Amino acid sequence: MHINWRTRVQLPNYGRDQLNAIFLHxxxxxxxxxxxAAYLHHTEGQIALDCAVMAEDLNGRFCDEVEHLDxxxxxxxxxxTAAYLSAAEDLDNTLKQACRTTKDVSRKAADIWKKLSERxxxxxxxxxRQADETHPDRSAVGLLGPLRNETAKAERDVQNALHRHRNEMHRLATLEGEMAAFLASDDSFSLEEVHAMTPYEFEHMVATLARRDGLHVVRASGGSRDLGADVIAVTAGDLRVVFQCKxxxxxxxxxxxxxVQxxxxxxxxxxxxxxxxAVTNGTFTKPAIDFARAHDIQLLDRMDLRRWATWGDPLLSVLGLNDAPPLAARDSGPSYVHAG
Structure with missing residues (x-):
C-alpha cells in the first residue's frame, strides 16, 4: 500500500490513544x-449530491420565473392582446416543463446519493471489482449522466424561451409606439367618436376609411334612393364593394x-x-348573422369596426378576404406591465 505520510491531510484524532490505534491499524x-474504491465511492456520492443540488437550485429559479410571469x-x-398571450403561454409552458424536469432530476439524484450512503x-x-453492469448500484449511478443531460437541456430550453419572450416583448413595444402615433393621427377614429356621430357622418367616415385603405370611392353617402347602398368603393383589384351603414x-x-335582407x-x-x-357601430342579431352567412354577406360590427377605424387594420384583412396581416402581426407592438 502506498501512503504519503507527509501529506497535508490531517488524520482523524478521536481523543483517546486506543481509538487512534484502532484507526491506524x-x-x-x-x-x-x-x-x-473508498475514493471512488465518495466521489460518486458527491457527484450525485451535486446533481441533486444543482437541479433543486434550477427548479427554484424556474419556479420564480413562473411566479414573475403570473x-x-x-x-x-x-x-x-393575442400576441402577448401567445408569448406568455410559450414561456409559461417551457418554464413549467423545466420545473417538472428539474424536480424529478433532483429527487432521483438524491435517491442515488442515499443508496450510495447506505452502501x-x-x-x-x-x-x-464487479464487472456486472446490471448491479443495482452501477445501474443507479449510470443514470447520473442522463439526469445531468436532462437538467442541462431544461436550462437551455428556458434560456431560449426567455430569449424569444424578450424579443417578442421588444417587437410589441415597437408596435405599441407606432400604434400610439396612429391613434393620435386623423386616420384613426375611436369608438367614442363613432358613437357620437350622426348617421350621415357615419357614412362619410366609412368612405374616408375606404379611401385610407386605397379604395376608389364611387359613392360616399346614401340617400332616399340609394337602393340599400350607402357607400360604394372599388378595390385595387377592381372588386366592387357595397356598404350598407347602420x-x-x-x-x-x-x-x-x-x-340585411x-x-x-x-x-x-x-x-x-x-x-x-353591412357595417354598424352596434351589433347584429343572430337571425341577421345566420342570413348573412347563408348569402355571402360580410358583417362588420363594433368590434370589427374598432380594428378597422381605430387600429388601422385594412378592411379586407378585417373581413378575412385576403392575406394582409392585422396590425398586431406586423413587424413590431406593447410590453407587459406589472399588475397592480
Whole structure:
C-alpha cells in the first residue's frame, strides 16, 4: 500500500490513544484497491449530491420565473392582446416543463446519493471489482449522466424561451409606439367618436376609411334612393364593394335580419357588388348573422369596426378576404406591465 505520510491531510484524532490505534491499524491493512474504491465511492456520492443540488437550485429559479410571469398582464382590448398571450403561454409552458424536469432530476439524484450512503459499510473494493453492469448500484449511478443531460437541456430550453419572450416583448413595444402615433393621427377614429356621430357622418367616415385603405370611392353617402347602398368603393383589384351603414346611438342597438335582407336584394342585382358589407357601430342579431352567412354577406360590427377605424387594420384583412396581416402581426407592438 502506498501512503504519503507527509501529506497535508490531517488524520482523524478521536481523543483517546486506543481509538487512534484502532484507526491506524485498519488504515495499515487497507490495500490500494480499498483506498481507491473508498475514493471512488465518495466521489460518486458527491457527484450525485451535486446533481441533486444543482437541479433543486434550477427548479427554484424556474419556479420564480413562473411566479414573475403570473404577475404580468397583457393589455386588454388591444390589437396586441393575442400576441402577448401567445408569448406568455410559450414561456409559461417551457418554464413549467423545466420545473417538472428539474424536480424529478433532483429527487432521483438524491435517491442515488442515499443508496450510495447506505452502501458505505459494504466491501467497496468488491463492489468496484464487479464487472456486472446490471448491479443495482452501477445501474443507479449510470443514470447520473442522463439526469445531468436532462437538467442541462431544461436550462437551455428556458434560456431560449426567455430569449424569444424578450424579443417578442421588444417587437410589441415597437408596435405599441407606432400604434400610439396612429391613434393620435386623423386616420384613426375611436369608438367614442363613432358613437357620437350622426348617421350621415357615419357614412362619410366609412368612405374616408375606404379611401385610407386605397379604395376608389364611387359613392360616399346614401340617400332616399340609394337602393340599400350607402357607400360604394372599388378595390385595387377592381372588386366592387357595397356598404350598407347602420349607425346605432351610443353603439347600443342591434341590426336585424330585415336590413340585411334588403341589402342582399339590391347589392348584387342593382349595384353589381363583388363584396357586400353591412357595417354598424352596434351589433347584429343572430337571425341577421345566420342570413348573412347563408348569402355571402360580410358583417362588420363594433368590434370589427374598432380594428378597422381605430387600429388601422385594412378592411379586407378585417373581413378575412385576403392575406394582409392585422396590425398586431406586423413587424413590431406593447410590453407587459406589472399588475397592480
Amino acid at each position: 485498519h488504515l495499515s491493512e487497507a490495500t490500494d484497491d480499498d483506498l481507491l 404577475k404580468l398582464v397583457a393589455p386588454k382590448s388591444s390589437p396586441f 458505505t459499510r459494504d466491501d467497496l473494493a468488491c463492489r468496484y 349607425h346605432r346611438y351610443a353603439g347600443a342597438g342591434k341590426v336585424g335580419s330585415r336590413d 334588403t341589402l342582399n336584394g339590391t347589392a348584387r342585382p342593382e349595384h353589381q357588388a363583388d363584396i357586400v358589407v
